[in-house]
Amino acid sequence: MTTTEVLIHDLVEKHGKSRNALMPVLQGVVACEKFLSEEAMIAVARELDLSAADVYGTASFYTFLDTKPRGKNIVRVCKTISCHMQGKDAIIKAIENHLMVKVGETSPDKKFTLLTANCLGWCHKGPVMLINDEVFPSVTPEKAIEIIEEFAKKTI
Amino acid sequence: MSKYMVNLKINNTPIQVEEGTTILEAAKLLNFRIPTLCNHPDLSVAGNCRVCVVEVKGAKLLAASCATPVSEGMDVNTNSEKVRIARKHIIELLLSEHNVDCTKCFKNGHCELQELASEYRFGDHIFIDLVKDRDKVRDISSPSISRDASKCIRCQRCVRTCDELQSVSALAVVNKGDHQYITTFLNKPLNDVVCTNCGQCINRCPTGALYERNYIEDVWQAIYDPNKFVVVETAPATRVALGEDLGIETGVRVTGKMVSALRKMGFNKVLDTDFTADLTIMEEGTELLTRLKKALVDKDDTVKLPLMTSCSPGWVKYQEHMYPELIDNLSSCKSPQQMFGALAKTYYADKINIKAENMVVVSIMPCTAKKFECNRPEMRDSGFKDVDYVLTTRELAMMIKQAGIEFDKLEDESYDSILGESTGAAVIFGTTGGVMEAALRTAYEIITGNEVPFTNLNIQPVRGMEGVKEASIKIKNTKPEWNFLEGVELNVAVAHGLANAKQLMDAVKSGKTNYHFIEVMGCPGGCIGGGGQPIPTSAEIRKRRADAIYAEDMGKTIRKSHENPEVAEVYKEYLTHPLGHKSHELLHTHYKVRKRY
Structure with a gap:
């Protein structure tokens, strides 16, 4: 087996x-x-x-039951209206530049896949980012990269 | 216990119906027709197309009448202004995601959506066209069934058919919302998944999203070719259903008219698959008795019992996918269609002095799986492709229309000879239980010398539309050579529709049954309900076709396969005896294990 x-x-x-x-x-x-x-x-x-x-x-x-190959960590940025108004585009742009991927793609080292998500229920603390099961509210582009870097270090 | 009765009004007409009746059913009792698309009498209620909406007084929303049970005091309007507007919009919305190339569609004239559109006579489309180019991809991988996603309105009749009636679930609903569509596992071509080619989905598809792979032009080309000698064979169940597509009432036998039409179309010889059905009984009956002897007398524990019939190619492929451990229980006999092809291009070609390479064998079948069967690589024992083209009953009806033949005015004609004579036992192959009954009529007489002990040879326990039927026949007064069967209770079972077959196979696998012989037909009702038969289908329609089959049997002078004089002649001149060398070469086959996933 x-x-x-x-x-x-x-x-x-x-x-x-x-x-x-x-x-x-x-x-x-x-x-x-x-x-x-x-x-x-x-x-x-x-x-x-x-x-x-x-x-x-x-x-x-189900969106969270992926049938396409994904990286070791899945980064999801909320794309719905509250997070949009609070600057989700900048977050996505920063992550795209940092990982050198577009939304839907996986980094060449297979450590990260970048996706968007529908409302994660954190409208009061947007923009919100989800990595695997962990929620990161009120992220800025800089903070998002920092968090991703921490995950990168933890991931072999 | 008496049922609770409910009083309601539909279009101001009072009616009393049993509790649990739907508004749709109640309206039908009052002769108010409510249009439907996702609803089908053979399937569970889905309630997803919304075409059947009605207005219930006091309710805020319109109700889907197919999915709403009646309640006391209900006041229903099936044609109010609100209903009409909603229904028109629903149909227009369905059309907005339907590839409306009706004039080019194979189901043109047989499409429920087209019918609804013609009732409502829409002018300009009020909604934008949502058919995307990516939807316009046809899956023609299967030799039996074609799929055109651009015609699909997602009613899910096919999904329910494949699951509820056939226990196969080759098709499923994927994604959600406006991304939802119907497909196979990971969008693989239909020919690469567990599809048995039964075609039941085609029979229930309200549009042209599912249709048979058609060979009409190939057959016309063969007929027009002066160098080709085109022989046609017709299956038992086509003769009781063809009329439905040609303006004749359901359940009327059209055997003689069909023969006449085929001759007028230009086929060189019109022969009968019923002939090889009788031949199948000789071969399969002998196979059964041989297996019984090996098991009971020689105590050979490698013998596979129960023996299972192999006439239905949908069932055979199902078994290859789902129960590979029972594959050796399948009779090695080819189906009557393939026995016919193998004999036509050998014995018959010689007899009428035609070169086999110039012969084209066309078979008219109630079946789409037969198209796959004739393309199996094993089916070339004559040295050529034994059966060249398989046409469904529906395709034949189209060709008869194309030929300008006024079918209802035709005189009855008889099949050509030889390979045209058949018995009542062969005719009943067309309905569930028929092969079993035919086999028992012959086997019992071979063993005992007496007719099977049922009034008029009609073995009632294996007849009817029960999903799984069982019967036991005690064998008495055997001939000396069969005395090992004296007093033996012969246990048989019959299933039709693959969901019922699954139930029976699971019982066999559990080891708790003691059947000797099992008949399975892949389609509900057997071949009369086949995937190539005229559309629509329902329990009522299948019953009327089955009644016609039994009437045809009763009308035959010879009703036992072993008494077919042409079968005797073929054995005498060519095959020698059942399971003989030639039979093995031409009439028997083997099966292959296929992946379930």
């Missing part, structure tokens, strides 16, 4: 084989691998006795 298959096997042990287990299993895979590869979706389908198309359909519905 590949590491992905082992991971999924363990997740299914934990969450069970019912249809209800599909979401937590997919979330578990994304937590470890950052995205759902073809191999992962097939393994989940096999373990839960579902069709692969069904798993893909479910995954594609």
Whole structure:
């Protein structure tokens, strides 16, 4: 078994084989691998006795269940109106320049993927940035780069 | 327990219906037709297209009548100003994301969206055209089923069909909101995923988003080519459904008219797949008895029982994908279509002095999976492609119209001979339980010398539309050579529609069943409900076609496959005996394990 298959096997042990287990299993895979590869979706389908198309359909519905390869850290900048008015464009620009990527792309060292997100519920403290599961409110372009650099150091 | 009754008014007409009835169903009882698109009698309620909205007095919003149950005192209006405006807008919105190239569409004239548009006679479009160029990509990877995403209105009938009726789910809904669309796993070509080619999605697609890969022009070219000798074979279930596409009532048999039309179209010989259905019974019946003997007398524990029928190519491919561990339970017999092709280009070509390379075999089928089957690399045992083109019942109807033949005025004609004679046992192959019944009629008589112990040979327990049917027949008074079967209870099961097949296969896999023989047909109702049959389909329509099949059987003078004189002649002149050397070479095949994912 590949590491992905082992991971999924363990997740299914934990969450069970019912249809209800599909979401937590997919979330578990994304937590470890950052995205759902073809191999992962097939393994989940096999373990839960579902069709692969069904798993893909479910995954594609949720923004946070990515089906495209992602870097080790996923940076999401809120793009909705409050954060827009509080300067999210400058944040994105700064990160793009720093990582030398465009929104949707992954840095050549595979450490970061830059994405935008819909409202993260921090309108009172925008602009807001999310790295993996961690929220960073009221960021400035300089602060955003600083935070990203810290993550870069922690990431092998 | 008596059901609770509900009183309501629809368009000021009072009606009393059972609790749980939808507004749509209640309106139908009063002969008020409410238009629908995502709704289908064979499928669960989706309520996503909103075309069926009605106004319920006192309610703030319009209600989707297909998904709203009636309630006491309800006052419904199906044609108020508010309803009409909303419905027009809904249809226009659907049209705004539909590639409206109706005149070029294969479903032209058979499209529910087109019908609705024609009812409402829209002038200029009031919404902007949302069909994007990227949507205009057709998937023609499959030899059976084509997909055109630009025609899809996302009603999800196909998704529900593939899941609820077939347990395959090759198609799914991906993304959300205005990015939502219907596709396969990771947008792979249909030919590369678990699709069984059954075509049930085509039967239920309200637009031209799903349609059969058609070979109409190829067949005309073959007919026009003076160097080609074009032989046509017709499946059992086409003769009870073709009329529906040519202005004849559902359930009316058109066998003789169909033969006459095919001859007028220019086919050189009009022959019958029913002939090879009888031949299948000889081969498969013998295979069953051989397997039983090996298991019961020789105590050979490698013998795979229950034996499973292999006539339905949708079912065969399903088994190859889903139950590879049961693949050796499938009968090695080719389907009647392929047996026909292999015999036509060998025995028959010799007999009528035609070079096999100049012969073109066309088969008229109620099926889209047959198009895939004839392209399988195993199906070239004559040295050529055994069956060249497969046309659905629908395609044949189109060709008859193109040829300018007034179908309803045709005189009945008979099939050519040889390979044209058939029995009642062959005809019933066209409906669920038919192959089983035909096999039992013959096998029982081979073993005992007596007719199968059912009134008029009609084996009622395997008939009808129950999803999984079972029967047991006690074998009594065997002939000496079959005395090992004396007193044996022969257990059989029949399933139709792949969701039912899945249920049966899971039971077989659990080891708790003791079946000897299983018939599975990939489509609901068997071939009469096939993916190549006239649209629409419903339980009622399938029942009427099945009744017509049984009527055709009762009308036949010979009703047992082993009594077909032409089958006897072919064995005498060519094949020698069932499971003989020639049979193995031409009439049997093998299967391949396919990926489920």
